[in-house]
Amino acid sequence: CCGGFPAAVAEFSLRQPAVVAGPLGQNVLLPCQLLDSQREKLLNRPVLYWEVNGKQLPFNENKISSSPNKSIELTEVRWSDGGTYECKLSIRTDKRGSFRLRGNKTTLIVHDAMTFDLCSRHDSLLRCEVTVSQDPGLTLTLSRNGCVVQSSAPSERRAANGTVTLAATVPLTGNGQYGCQLKLHDVLITSSNFHSQQTDERRRYPEPWFLYAGLLLVPALVLLALAAAMLMCR
Incomplete structure (x- = not known):
């Protein structure tokens, strides 16, 4: 105002x-x-x-x-x-x-609502997308934990009504706060955040090696039982 x-x-x-x-x-x-x-x-x-x-x-x-x-x-x-x-x-x-x-x-x-989420076909990439009425030189700035990892002119897709859809991706490299900002020069237009707990989830649920070993032992035990039964029948 x-x-x-x-x-x-x-x-x-x-x-x-x-x-x-x-x-x-x-x-x-x-x-x-x-x-x-x-x-x-x-x-x-x-x-x-x-x-x-x-x-x-x-x-x-x-x-x-x-x-x-x-x-x-x-x-x-x-x-x-x-x-x-x-x-x-x-x-x-x-x-x-x-x-x-x-x-x-x-x-x-x-502009419409910005989306910033995991790619549908690639869960190790975050995709930021927003549609605007026109592009007079906009940039998408992507960051992780407050540090800029990418700031450049985004890819564009133009619609028949003249609007422009801007998009950019950033690798998901672990736990942290990811951000996407749409700017014209130094003026912030809109932004969105994504919080990843990928590292924590992997630490909380380790690989079930004992289960894997047990599954591999089952066929061997079955074969031993069959062999013992055949010897007893002779």
Whole structure:
């Protein structure tokens, strides 16, 4: 969320975060802050505009601007809501007259729930997978016990609706806490953890060597019993 307004600046300006992440089907706030001026006086009530991917955003049933600043809330975001959003204001001041302010643009990335679990065909590999509305340079960072073991651009699979499924794998090398983080540069989008007790399980249940030996002895004992019976019958 936006919080309070920053300190006043020399001229009126707009501030937006570079990236906002939105879980599919949830409400997402796109912050836009109007920074007050030390040198200018506002003469009218600012008129708010929002653009997405260069086109004016229509305000309809799932786009609400009711916050005291210039933020907008998208309700129940869909895949199609992903894109680049720019906040604009038409204002009039005593020094510059009427003009339009532009924000510094926000990339909205819509994503589904990340999965991070054992591979279905390979129980010694962990697979991390997440679907996003677009990929402007995302990375999947995989870690074990807090130490990064892999951080790179993931493999991609594009769907007909334009979404991108990102995936990466990491070897399961023993007991510990494994993590997967989806990032855009240094901004965390979403994450998931997997706790492995593989080493403990192996220690708790050792190989049943005595059972194996007993199973091997059974045929030998049966043969000895048959041989003894044949000798007694002669």
